[in-house]
Amino acid sequence: MIDAKLLRENPDVVRAALTKRGESTDLVDQVLAADGDRRSSIAAFESLRAEQKGLGKQVAQAKGDERTALLERTKTLSAEVKATEAAANEAEARFDELSRGLPNLVSDEAPVGGEKDFVVVEEIGKPRDFAAEGFEPRDHLELGELLGAIDMERGAKISGARFYFLKGVGALLQLGMLQLAIAQAVENGFTPMITPTLVKPEVMGGTGYLNAHDDVYRLEEPELYLVGTSEVPLAGYHMDEIIDVSNGPVRYAGWSSCYRREAGSHGKDTRGIIRVHQFDKVEMFSYCSLEDAEAEHQRLLGWEKEMLDKMELAYRVIDTATGDLGTSAYRKFDCEAWVPTQGAYRELTSTSNCTDYQARRLNIRHRDAEGRTRPVATLNGTLATTRWLVAILETHQQADGSVRVPAALRPYVGGRDVLEPVAR
């Protein structure tokens, strides 16, 4: 949610952000009008209410005729108070609903434009040259089937398209990767968390995901939503609280399954586990002061790179363009790993600085140096997900269909340094 005071005093800042995101600025004027209504109706109610309270006090003291006379007046006043209060509540609710439709501001440093207007910040490692090595790389699904690691067919049989089983070394690799992620996070002061994956509407809405709710699974009774990332329960964790960030960021590492409908992506990435309805992820989540947020964002990015380095992958870091930020993000960096059979970089991690946008919606505050309450900043970033297996399998494959295991993962596959094809 955008600060109402900022919107009132500097509506052009908000309009500029909307324009950079490629959205209409009409909503700004609607919200401003609603804000005016809200404040005037609150003032009307409050002055009547003050009068009513004053009279009520006199009634308590008065006796006889004087009392009857007072009661005559207070009766009509009572109805007016009720009516103006209802009007004020309504105006407040309308303002709230409209202003929740506004996305976050955007960083001046974020590149302006759409999905393809990202800026490459850094390239790390070199994509393997399979032509030079003299063999045609197999894609991750073919490798996964050879190794007995991925079973898409049976996933589809029991749950439909975009579902899968990870089995054998596939299951071990994923568990290893996630455990490695948790271990790294804990080393860096994160509190590990295994979160609920079903959340209430206000939590899903508070994180800004309900606007794009085509992608969210919804349960009818009771009304609950399956989370697409543990960012959602971790943001909701401190909802309606005043937390202490005076000693630096409060950091959580969430381990959860994630669910996405992928409603708008028919026909895209239909093969293998690149884009699936359910996957597992370890997500970093930080609460900190607004002043500390940009520095914390860089730290989260650093920890993502550290994990990717452990997987021995070639990847690049991109600064996401304003049109591709999502509702809550003020700035976003993605790490994209090279996927040999696609000849392309694909997103493996994403870290967002949501500034105080989610915190305003979820009512999460801290006390500043002067003891005043202020919304915190929230940030998130990926430490490992199922999709990483795609890049790991393809990057480390050998001509015979075996796959070399990155050193960091070997303890999790029984110490093996190579995974061999199995007979089906």
Place this chain on the structure above:
RNA sequence: GGAGGCGUCGCCUAGUCCGGUCGAUGGCGCCCGCCUGCUAAGCGGGUUGAGGGUAAACCCCUCUCGCGAGUUCAAAUCUCGCCGCCUCCGCCA
């Protein structure tokens, strides 16, 4: 699923039966000051959060006793619904 109990400004707590000096009591903790070689103790004061009047300070006002609705001139207090926690029973793992 059934029955009962509970929910007060960080924590504990008085108040709720019998509506109006509750515009909320006291303690603990915390903050400021005084006192004191230092510390502790003692003494005095402060200490829920939000919104509006204002751009801000001071100040003033309104809301806030789990949430919402109702009764009433007036609700922490009475009524109804909901949520959460606890205890017991049933059922399932």
